[in-house]
Amino acid sequence: MDVPFVNLGLQYQFLRNQILSKFDEISKKGEYILGSELDEFEQEFANFCGTKFAIGVGSCSDALSFSMIALGIGKGHEVIIPGNSFIATAWTVVNIGAIPVFVDVLDDYNIDPQMIKKAITKKTKAIIPVHLTGRMTDMDQIIQIANENNLYVIEDAAQAVGASLNKKKSGSFGITGCFSLHPLKNLHVQGDGGVITTNDETIYCFLKKLRNHGLKNRDECEFWGYNSRLDNIQAAIARIKLQYIDEWNSRFIQIANIYSEELQQVSLVPKDDSKKVSIYHRYVIQHFSRDGLKNYLEKNNIETRINYPVPLHLQPAAKNLGYKPGDLPKVEAQSKLILSLPIYAEMTDDQIYYVIKKIKLFKK
Numbered sequence: 444m445d446v447p448f449v450n451l452g453l454q455y456q457f458l459r460n461q462i463l464s465k466f467d468e469i470s471k472k473g474e475y476i477l478g479s480e481l482d483e484f485e486q487e488f489a490n491f492c493g494t495k496f497a498i499g500v501g502s503c504s505d506a507l508s509f510s511m512i513a514l515g516i517g518k519g520h521e522v523i524i525p526g527n528s529f530i531a532t533a534w535t536v537v538n539i540g541a542i543p544v545f546v547d548v549l550d551d552y553n554i555d556p557q558m559i560k561k562a563i564t565k566k567t568k569a570i571i572p573v574h575l576t577g578r579m580t581d582m583d584q585i586i587q588i589a590n591e592n593n594l595y596v597i598e599d600a601a602q603a604v605g606a607s608l609n610k611k612k613s614g615s616f617g618i619t620g621c622f623s624l625h626p627l628k629n630l631h632v633q634g635d636g637g638v639i640t641t642n643d644e645t646i647y648c649f650l651k652k653l654r655n656h657g658l659k660n661r662d663e664c665e666f667w668g669y670n671s672r673l674d675n676i677q678a679a680i681a682r683i684k685l686q687y688i689d690e691w692n693s694r695f696i697q698i699a700n701i702y703s704e705e706l707q708q709v710s711l712v713p714k715d716d717s718k719k720v721s722i723y724h725r726y727v728i729q730h731f732s733r734d735g736l737k738n739y740l741e742k743n744n745i746e747t748r749i750n751y752p753v754p755l756h757l758q759p760a761a762k763n764l765g766y767k768p769g770d771l772p773k774v775e776a777q778s779k780l781i782l783s784l785p786i787y788a789e790m791t792d793d794q795i796y797y798v799i800k801k802i803k804l805f806k807k
């Protein structure tokens with residue numbers, strides 16, 4: 444038995460006919476950039492998230508950068524982010540000229556609201572909660588802190604398409620929500636892609652120009668912008684897949700439930716309260732002998748990953764920000780114990796139970 448960490452080819456096989464006929468249709472028209480498929484996708488994605496607007500961009504990294512630019516965040520400002528995330532949550536803050544302020548997390552790997560309060564200064568402009576592994580951050584608390592301190596909330600929902608809290612979807616809480624369509628995310632295209640959601644019409648109009656060179660129309664440039672649009676072909680692919688995302692997410696949840704039921708005796712498994720729907724983009728356990736377990740599983744043809752082994756504040760790139768080991772104890776402790784198990788909608792029950800069997804058999 445072989446259990447790869449993901450298997451993108453299976454989803455393609457399932458959708459191949461639909462994707463190829465769309466590819467053909469669009470290619471015959473030559474409608475590659477800012478076409479009708481993108482318009483349709485933006486409408487459908489906004490509906491899916493329960494927001495007024497969605498804007499397709501080149502990546503979630505650009506979604507994050509553009510959100511901050513739209514809010515006037517830049518030099519001299521601080522942005523509060525969790526210490527455990529993919530590096531894009533941090534470098535985009537640096538890239539727009541602001542300073543990332545790293546904050547410790549809770550047991551669910553998401554940012555700790557109490558620690559946010561301690562990190563707020565006169566320079567703080569925004570909080571970027573990350574719904575890591577597809578589990579919602581407690582947005583009620585975050586929004587309250589933000590309101591009390593006059594801060595913006597930008598959701599990094601890259602891993603959380605379809606996740607919800609009190610029936611409200613990720614991406615609909617903050618001033619903007621940022622999504623990734625990278626091939627490793629639950630809803631993905633065949634390359635890079637991203638989406639920004641918002642209910643704010645002014646921000647929406649600004650972002651539509653920002654992603655397209657700052658152009659107001661074909662000839663007039665209102666401000667200097669970027670070239671970062673979701674390709675029309677990718678938008679068409681995203682539209683096809685959006686029809687299946689609830690079904691796929693249900694399978695992620697089902698697999699997570701089986702894992703949790705079976706592995707709670709031998710590892711620390713994720714637990715959520717009933718007001719949250721977690722879509723388990725990653726299924727993460729904690730194990731006291733993580734590295735040994737990882738090697739053992741690899742020998743048994745089970746591929747696992749660590750999300751993430753090096754906390755953001757301890758990355759070599761963060762050196763000049765002045766953090767040291769011990770600053771974010773929880774993130775640092777978790778980084779030594781966490782292990783992401785294979786999870787994808789096409790995984791078979793045999794594969795799931797093979798992973799479970801091997802983890803149970805592992806002896807340190």
Ligand SMILES: *Cc1c(COP(=O)(O)O)cnc(C)c1O
Nearest residue numbers: 502503504529531532601623625
């Ligand atoms: C993947 C990811 C990003 C970056 O997404 P791209 O589309 O690759 O730019 C940002 N934040 C988080 C939490 C991610 O998982």
